[in-house]
Amino acid sequence: MGIPLVSSALCHSSSNGVFTSREFIRTELSASNSYSLGLKFKYQQFHTGGSTMCRTLCCSRRKPRGEERVWRRKTTPQNVDFPPRLPKKKKKPFPIPFKEIRQAAKEDKKLALMGIEKPLEPPKNGLLVPDLVPVAYEVFDAWKLLIKGLAQLLHVIPVHGCSECSEVHVGQTGHLIQDCQGPTSSKRRGSHAWVKGSVNDILVPIESYHLFDPFGRRIKHHTRFDYDRIPAVVELCIQAGVDIPEYPSRRRTNPVRMLGKKILDRGGYLEEPRPWSSAESSSLLEFDTYRASERFPCPPLSDIPEISQETMDAYQTVRKGVRKLMRKYTVKACGYCSEVHVGPWGHNAKLCGSFKHQWRDGKHGWQDATVDEVFPPNYVWHARDPGGPPMRNQLKRFYGKAPAVVEVCMQAGAHSPDEYKPMMRLDIVIPDNEEANLIV
Known part of the structure; x- marks a missing residue:
């Protein structure tokens, strides 16, 4: 017109x-x-x-109308950089900016000076979140399925671990990349000392103290042996609503009241139930990675592709579920070492031996944890041809990486998730040793 x-x-x-x-x-x-x-x-x-x-x-x-929207195609990167290695002689960065942490502390202190109780919502007040209870059971079942699947796949897929450092390689033979960080690596010129790996090399064992009442008495250094240590993922599921007879947890009906950092009403202290004996706790082996390959025999070769895909799906379920639970439930991690504690406050056990632990008398520097600290991905080099020649140090910039669980399942026949393909660098052609020097 x-x-x-x-x-x-x-x-x-x-x-x-x-x-x-x-x-x-x-x-x-x-x-x-x-x-x-x-x-x-x-x-x-x-x-x-x-x-x-x-x-x-x-x-x-x-003027744009209300019902008209502009849709943009979500593009995935072709190649991404590897996650950086954090230096050991430096504190980890805060997941939440320190300015926000300080601002929240000022607001809590201001309310405490005015005599106003701190507003708490589940699960910060000790009550369960009903919507997250099914998620906790789903993560717990997927965790047991993940351990069982990896224990069965390791009978078929060879895994190697370095006896001097934490490097892991999935393949017929260990790689020749000279990046060992062990104490005697200088004698071997950075080469790894490969030995046969286990499930603990694939799933990094991150353990936490089990607490009957997370809002109860804090763990002291002299009382640390009174508490059992279980996988941090399992402890997170227990506090989120999973009931395990061997590890009971207190379920509150009245919320916890706090004034600043002081607890006004926690419902009193309850006597913790007696610990179960080893004969009564035989079912605990289902969610423990210790000697898992001995508990599960080698499956038939025809079932390997199905088991690998189930293990891959279980890994994705655990990772997504842990991320969803950690948005509500508090998990603390040490800013200097790999210690993790599930609960509103960290424990007081003086077990930290990392950077400048003498200044802290061995106490941990607690801060909010991330998903990678509770459930580490444990990246390994991606082998395009597991039965081919070993990876060489001169060509390491052309190789990709993937989580250890994903690499094991892929070599067993599972489909790789799209989110890890950019890091695998599948579109890069690996040259010969003579051609590597000619590439700029």
């Missing part, structure tokens, strides 16, 4: 021979909400003998 334009111009000459042109532009548009009305005045001066053409611009802007 055309836009009618009505223009009227008035021109007159001044005494100094300069023509003055005043132009009035009026736009007449339809009474629609899709266009905006425009009204413009223009004042121009033209010298004698110059151009007397008047330029008029009429601009109309179309």
Whole structure:
């Protein structure tokens, strides 16, 4: 539909021979909400003998409607960098900016000085979140399935671990990349000392103290042996609603009341039940990685692809479920070492031996934990041809990496998730040793 334009111009000459042109532009548009009305005045001066053409611009802007949206295609990167290795002689960065932590502490202190109780929502007040109880059971079942699947796959897929450092390789033989960080690596010029690996080399054992009441008495250094240590993922599931007879947990019906950092009402202290004996706790082996390969025999070769895909799905379920639970339930991690504690506060056991532990008397520097600290991915080099020649140090910039569980399942026949393909660098052609020096 055309836009009618009505223009009227008035021109007159001044005494100094300069023509003055005043132009009035009026736009007449339809009474629609899709266009905006425009009204413009223009004042121009033209010298004698110059151009007397008047330029008029009429601009109309179309307003976007409410139901119209712009959809952008979500692009995935072709290649991504490997996760950086954090230096051991430096504190880990805070997951939450320190300014936000300090601001929240100031607000809590301000409410405490005013005598106002701290507003707490489940699970910060000790009550369960009903919507996360099914998620906790799903993560717990997937965790047991993950251990069983890895124990069965390790009978078929060879795994090697370095006896001097934490390097792991999935393949027929260990790689030749000289990146060992062990104490005697200088004698071997950075080469790894490969030995046969186990499930603990694939799933890094991150353990935590089991607490009957997370809001009860804190663990002291001299009372640390009174508490059992179990996988941190299992302890997170227990506090989120999973009931395990061997590891009971207190389920509150009345919320915890706090004034600043002081607990006003925690419902009293309850006597913890007696620990179970080893004969009664035979079912605990289902979610423990210790000697898991001995408990599960080698499956038939025809079942390997199905088991690998189930293990891959279980790994994805555990990782997504842990991330969902950690958005509500508090998990603390030491900023200097790999210690993890599930609960509102960290324990007081003086077991930290990392950077400048003498200044802290061996106490841990607690801060909010991340998913990778509770459930580490444990990245390994991705072998495109597990039965081919070993990886060489000269070509390490052309190789990719993947989580150890994903690498084991892929070599057993499972489909690789799309989120890990950019790090595997599948689109990079690996050159020969002679050609590597010619590539810039």
